[in-house]
Amino acid sequence: xxxxxxxxxPLAISFFAIFIATSLGITYWxxxxxxxxxxFYTAGGNISGFQNGLALAGDYMSAAxxxxxxxxxxxxxxxxxxxxxxxxxxxxxxxxxxxxxxRNLGKYTFIDVVAYRLRQKPVRISxxxxxxxxxxxxxxxxxxxxxxxxxxxxxxxxxxAVMIVGGVMLAYVIFxxxxxxxxxxxxxxxxxxxxxLLLAILVLAQFNFSPLNLFQAAADKYGAGVxxxxxxxxxxxxxxxLGLSLMLGTAGLPHILMRFYTVRNAKAARTSVMYATIVxxxxxxxxxxxxxxxxxxxxxxGIKKIDAGGNMAAPMLAQFLGGDAFLGFIAAVSFATILxxxxxxxxxGAATLSHDLWVNVVRHGATDExxxxxxxxxxxxxxxxxxxxxxxxxxxxxxxxxxxLAFAIAASCNFPALLMSMxxxxxxTIGAVSSMLAGTISSLVLIYLSPTIQVTILKHxxxxxxxxxxxxxxxxxxxxxxxxxxxxxxxxxxxxRFAEVESRIHSEExx
Amino acid sequence: MNERxxxxxxxxxxxxxxxxxxxxxxxxxxxxFILLIAxxxxxxxxxxxxxxxxxxxxxxxxxxxxxxxxxxxxxxANTYYDKQLAKIRGDEQ
Numbered sequence: 001x002x003x004x005x006x007x008x009x010p011l012a013i014s015f016f017a018i019f020i021a022t023s024l025g026i027t028y029w030x031x032x033x034x035x036x037x038x039x040f041y042t043a044g045g046n047i048s049g050f051q052n053g054l055a056l057a058g059d060y061m062s063a064a065x066x067x068x069x070x071x072x073x074x075x076x077x078x079x080x081x082x083x084x085x086x087x088x089x090x091x092x093x094x095x096x097x098x099x100x101x102x103r104n105l106g107k108y109t110f111i112d113v114v115a116y117r118l119r120q121k122p123v124r125i126s127x128x129x130x131x132x133x134x135x136x137x138x139x140x141x142x143x144x145x146x147x148x149x150x151x152x153x154x155x156x157x158x159x160x161a162v163m164i165v166g167g168v169m170l171a172y173v174i175f176x177x178x179x180x181x182x183x184x185x186x187x188x189x190x191x192x193x194x195x196x197l198l199l200a201i202l203v204l205a206q207f208n209f210s211p212l213n214l215f216q217a218a219a220d221k222y223g224a225g226v227x228x229x230x231x232x233x234x235x236x237x238x239x240x241x242l243g244l245s246l247m248l249g250t251a252g253l254p255h256i257l258m259r260f261y262t263v264r265n266a267k268a269a270r271t272s273v274m275y276a277t278i279v280x281x282x283x284x285x286x287x288x289x290x291x292x293x294x295x296x297x298x299x300x301x302g303i304k305k306i307d308a309g310g311n312m313a314a315p316m317l318a319q320f321l322g323g324d325a326f327l328g329f330i331a332a333v334s335f336a337t338i339l340x341x342x343x344x345x346x347x348x349g350a351a352t353l354s355h356d357l358w359v360n361v362v363r364h365g366a367t368d369e370x371x372x373x374x375x376x377x378x379x380x381x382x383x384x385x386x387x388x389x390x391x392x393x394x395x396x397x398x399x400x401x402x403x404x405l406a407f408a409i410a411a412s413c414n415f416p417a418l419l420m421s422m423x424x425x426x427x428x429t430i431g432a433v434s435s436m437l438a439g440t441i442s443s444l445v446l447i448y449l450s451p452t453i454q455v456t457i458l459k460h461x462x463x464x465x466x467x468x469x470x471x472x473x474x475x476x477x478x479x480x481x482x483x484x485x486x487x488x489x490x491x492x493x494x495x496x497r498f499a500e501v502e503s504r505i506h507s508e509e510x511x
Numbered sequence: 512m513n514e515r516x517x518x519x520x521x522x523x524x525x526x527x528x529x530x531x532x533x534x535x536x537x538x539x540x541x542x543x544f545i546l547l548i549a550x551x552x553x554x555x556x557x558x559x560x561x562x563x564x565x566x567x568x569x570x571x572x573x574x575x576x577x578x579x580x581x582x583x584x585x586x587x588a589n590t591y592y593d594k595q596l597a598k599i600r601g602d603e604q
Contacts (some may be wrong), residue, residue, distance in 0.1 A: 066535030078555075081570045083546065089541045092577050095585055096530040096537075227564035228556025229548045236549030243545050247538070270588060277581050281574045288567070423527060499516065502523045506596055 005306055005315060007155050008152035015152070019336050020045070020168060026183045030176035037372045041108040041351050042261040044326075047182055049268035053275020056259050058185030058274070059344040060087075060250075061192060061283060062404055063145055063337045069284075070317075071310025073291020074303055077218065077226025080291055082233060084284040085112070086243055091248025091280060091508040093344035095273040100250050101422045101505040108347070110257040110414065111356045114421045117497035118429040120365070126358045128435040130413030131254045131356075133440060135349035135383070138253075138389070138406040139342060143391030144399045147337040152312055154329040159392055165335075166388035169343045173380045178262060181343045188333075188340035193279060195333045196286045199314070201209035203293030211289060217296045225293070238467050242404065245471030249407030252414030255348035265508065290314055346383045353379035401452045404469050405443065412439030412474035420482050423506065424496040427482065428491035435482030442477050447468035518599050529587055535578050539574045546571055562571070 034040055047055065067089055099217045104419035106112035111127040143162055150161035171178045218226050229277075233239045250256065294303060294313035297320050306312045315334070319327035352416030354376040359367050413436045420427045420435070446465050447453060454463035467473070547555055547569070555566030 034515060078564070078566050078570075082545075085544070085570055085573050089537060092537045092580050093534055093576055095581055098531045108565055109516045114551070133533055137562070212560060212562035215564075215567065219562065224564075226558065227558070227562075228566055229552045232546050233545070234544060239549050240542060243542060247541065267593070270585065274581055274585055277577060279574070285571060285574055288571070308604070427576075499520075502521050503516065505523055505526070507600075 003273070005152060005312055005327070009324060009328055009331070010043040011325050011471065012154055012331040012397040012500060013328075015328045015332035016335055019187075019332055021324075022350055023089065023169075023184050023187065023336075023339070024171060025178040027172050027176035028185075028508070029401070030179035032233075034175070034179055036356075037108075037369060037376060039179065040373060041258070041355065043178040043182055045261040045262060045264055049263055049271030050275055051182070052259060052268065052272035053409075054184040054189045054279065055182045055262075056194070056256065056272055056276035056338045057253045057279040057283070058187075059259060060191035060253075060280060060341075061148060061189070061254055062341045062403075063334055064141070065284075065287075066192060066196070066337055067149065067311045067314055067334060068309075069287045070159055070290045070294060070310070070314040071303065071307070073287060074294040074298070074313035075300055075310040076230060076232060077222070077292070077295070079230045079232035081288060082239075084228075084287050086246040086447075087250075088281050088284050090247045091273060091277040093247060094251045095255070095270070095277070097419060099260055099269045099273050099369055099480075102257060102418070103266045103337070104154075104262045104504050104506065104508050105422065105501065106261060108258070109253075109351050109415070110227060110254060110418055111352065114417050114432060115170070115360070116421065117494050118491075120255050120430055121361050122429055124360050125411070126433045126440075127414070127417065128352050128356050130409055130436055130440045131352045134252075134254060134406045134410045134414070135345050135400040139349075139383075139387045139396055140442040141392045141402040141406070142338060142342050142345070142397050143387050144397065145392050146342070147391055147395060148384075149311065149334055149338070152307060153315060153334060156493045158395055161390055162395075163393040165338060165342065166384050166391065169342060169346060169387075170381065170480060171337055172339070172343045173347050174366040174377050175493070176349060181340075181347050182259075182262060184336075184343055188336045189279060191333045191336055193283060196290060196314075197282060199318055199321065199326075200286045200289040200293070203289055203317070206297065212295065214292050216290065216411070218292045222300065223455075235466075237472060238469070240270055241467045241472035243413045243471075244468040244475055245408040245469050247405065247411075248415045248471075248475060249409075250409035251442075252418065253407075254352065255344040257414075257418075258348045258351060259344075283466030290317065292508065293317055310357075324432060325503075328481055336391060344386065348482065349383045350376055350379040351449035380416065398457055401447070401456070401468075401490070404452070407445050408443045408447065408469055408471050408474060409440055410461070411471055412443045412478045413437075414439075414455050415503070416475065416478040416482055420479070422501065424486075425495050426486050426490065428486045428489065428494050430491075431482045431484075431486030431487070434485040435478045438481040439474055442474040443470045446473060515599060522595055526592065529584070533584055537577065537580055540541065540573055544573050 115123040319332040382482040449465035451463040
């Protein structure tokens, strides 16, 4: 099959230009309303539950899940589905354990909740280390992915692509803050969902609108093995470790958690997780169709010829079914997808730098509004420029593991401390700090010693640590360290103030 | 401890209990699926209908199970939890 991928595509560029123009228009409108730090971080808390549900979906569904999983399914069949399911199952955990108490106990970041009844400085510093590690690793993965994708999709130079993504994202966040970020994420979620839905309908139209006919066609072409588990999961412990990180990491991602402060109350936070889970689940079910559709209609050899990792399966499928116009639309949607995710990441990193570190650590909580607003924007600029530089530095490097690493740190540093701070009276400052540091450091050390780095990147014959993802060790370790250290020496003030936490879990005001 | 804060603590405990059971259910379903993939690949490759392997069906059902658990939680929260909270708040006045 011939493809115009990677060549200058005027239609793709036009769709893309329309998206950029619209989103910058929204940013201009949002900038006029973004007059205070509360507006900058949380859009003033005026986003509805439904809107926030869409924005959460837009914040979460990265290009890796759209293009990457469709490609994995196209090349590996059933094995690719393991990822799409893993990325969804964290959402119920967010709903049951995190969303509502988080909304009631915090103000701008999840660190507000961890630090609520503990000593501010040590908790904020150690939580900020974890948050910034998650944000930076996730940003590198997104930026390198963006550069590669845009080069493949539009035939644009890698460095230029990284700078455009960084520059447009900075415009959204610096001027429009959370308001612009939210609307970019909402529009992206709608575009992504309608694009995949349209693609799935066009695929199914070729198979009498029966997914089973499609799966059967895949089995006829590549053998029944594509419908069964294959080589991807060979070591059960590896699969469990990755599964734990994906599931609990979702509930510890700073850019996801921050979105719960954009709604009016806990009930709206509840509603937003419901809509997010419906949208994200539906999207991942559609990736079943997209992946197998690309496998049958485009063919594995054709997909691998353009990109060995299979990332171009969905765009190639779009071109096969709807010509250059549909390819252009899907390419623009992929670009929008990346922009929405990096904007959310950068904003949450900037909130931690300014709100947690500058205001609450450097200034002991005593700053005026103007100063915090200025620091927040400067922090955004800093992170955006850093993202562009890292994107360029890591060009051509294998960064796929960084998403897994970001989830592992989120699951090992952020999630245990956050959960214990809300549930367990006995948690002390030193306990929380040791837990977060243990989670972050063990994730980093274990991933360095794992086959992911030692074998895949450093080309050594074997690795000292057998698992590809550290979650199975680092998450229980973070909980154990937090509990043991807290039990060694109790903290009177922290346990006295727990009554306040118990009351505020239900409601923002102390009842 | 006055009566209201006792009621709030009781409600908090109840909330965590429900959350714990629903989270455990999600963990069991998901890791059950992963363990089947790891230990019983032939079973998941079994074709229930032409084109439909047990693995694909169960995979889709894991996503549906996430929706169902969320539905159960939302129902509990909207009907029971919110009312209890309103009742405790009402006692205040």
